[in-house]
Amino acid sequence: PRLANQIAAGEVVERPASVVKELVENAIDAGSRRIEVDIEAGGARLIRVRDDGSGIGEADLPLALSRHATSKIVSLEELEGVASLGFRGEALASICSVSRLELVANAAEDPQGGWRVVVEGRQMEPRVTPAPHPRGTSVTVRDLFFNTPARRKFLRTEKTEYGHVEEAFRRLALSRFDITWVLRHNQKIVHQLPASIDTMARERRIGALLGKGFLEHALHLDLGAGSLRLWGWVGLPTHSRAQADQQYFFVNGRVVRDRLVAHAIRQAYRDVLFHGRHPVFVLYLEVDPLIVDVNVHPTKHEVRFRDGRMVHDFLFSSLHRALAEARPGEQGD
Numbered sequence: 001p002r003l004a005n006q007i008a009a010g011e012v013v014e015r016p017a018s019v020v021k022e023l024v025e026n027a028i029d030a031g032s033r034r035i036e037v038d039i040e041a042g043g044a045r046l047i048r049v050r051d052d053g054s055g056i057g058e059a060d061l062p063l064a065l066s067r068h069a070t071s072k073i074v075s076l077e078e079l080e081g082v083a084s085l086g087f088r089g090e091a092l093a094s095i096c097s098v099s100r101l102e103l104v105a106n107a108a109e110d111p112q113g114g115w116r117v118v119v120e121g122r123q124m125e126p127r128v129t130p131a132p133h134p135r136g137t138s139v140t141v142r143d144l145f146f147n148t149p150a151r152r153k154f155l156r157t158e159k160t161e162y163g164h165v166e167e168a169f170r171r172l173a174l175s176r177f178d179i180t181w182v183l184r185h186n187q188k189i190v191h192q193l194p195a196s197i198d199t200m201a202r203e204r205r206i207g208a209l210l211g212k213g214f215l216e217h218a219l220h221l222d223l224g225a226g227s228l229r230l231w232g233w234v235g236l237p238t239h240s241r242a243q244a245d246q247q248y249f250f251v252n253g254r255v256v257r258d259r260l261v262a263h264a265i266r267q268a269y270r271d272v273l274f275h276g277r278h279p280v281f282v283l284y285l286e287v288d289p290l291i292v293d294v295n296v297h298p299t300k301h302e303v304r305f306r307d308g309r310m311v312h313d314f315l316f317s318s319l320h321r322a323l324a325e326a327r328p329g330e331q332g333d
């Protein structure tokens with residue numbers, strides 16, 4: 001099982017940023033209201049994700065680290081319309097096969113309760129000992145790839161790896177405004193984002209994560225048609241310093257990179273004559289979970305719509321209309 005875990009780890013754990021994504025998705029699935037991410041040395045030395053979610057009980061702790069142990073899917077039918085982010089039960093097993101992992105959790109209200117389990121490269125049966133922890137879970141991943149030197153060698157500089165971590169954090173924090181987020185790198189707070197879902201608070205968060213300029217030249221939209229709703233912010237071409245990589249698209253709260261979506265947005269941009277401009281956007285598409293599969297692959301952020309054409313047309317026409325109304329020089333005032 002150890003080798004199988006290390007092979008699986010190659011799929012899920014590419015670099016520190018992928019560990020952050022998996023641990024944070026677990027924290028989100030556990031219903032957390034507050035998630036703190038600590039990073040040292042770009043994540044190669046330490047990654048810690050601390051949450052105030054449901055926690056994990058004593059008996060379930062070793063189970064959480066074993067392969068294909070998931071508490072999230074009961075039947076295959078449930079895969080349709082699955083709402084939780086993880087469901088394969090391989091992330092923690094994969095991560096602990098290539099790191100020194102410590103899990104401390106408390107599933108009860110008793111603040112003195114809590115249990116701890118430590119594994120190093122998965123070489124032994126995990127032993128569970130009492131350890132106080134407030135309700136919730138802390139996972140600490142040290143020395144990523146310490147036992148797979150070939151992979152450790154592929155880690156880039158601290159700055160590059162940290163950049164990937166921050167980008168993963170940005171996507172996650174943009175996906176859930178109702179959660180309070182903290183990101184620290186080498187003990188310094190980089191982002192502290194209080195939970196709030198009113199529009200001004202959302203815009204404050206976007207400003208903090210993407211820079212203030214993003215919103216100064218962005219159009220806020222909120223459009224619905226039938227069971228589809230599209231809302232968010234689209235950059236206008238007056239934003240001359242827009243970074244081309246500021247493209248965030250979420251489907252039912254899950255970040256997605258999809259050709260059909262990208263095409264619809266590009267097409268709408270081009271039609272409104274924003275020539276040569278890279279579209280920048282933070283957009284949220286909400287659809288009936290039954291007409292979309294967001295769990296095609298654990299890491300590739302792919303999505304499969306039951307009726308892709310309909311979704312494409314909705315995106316294109318919504319954006320086209322909103323952008324045309326905001327076209328420079330044609331505004332009412």
Ligand code: ADP
Binds near residue numbers: 054063087093
């Ligand atoms: P998956 O998320 O696909 O179920 P993981 O390997 O990521 O698989 O996690 C295994 C299990 O450990 C989860 O199903 C969940 O029961 C438990 N778990 C992991 N992280 C947390 C957390 N932060 N809070 C509560 N439970 C957790």
Ligand code: MG
Binds near residue numbers: 022025026087092
């Ligand atoms: Mg998971």
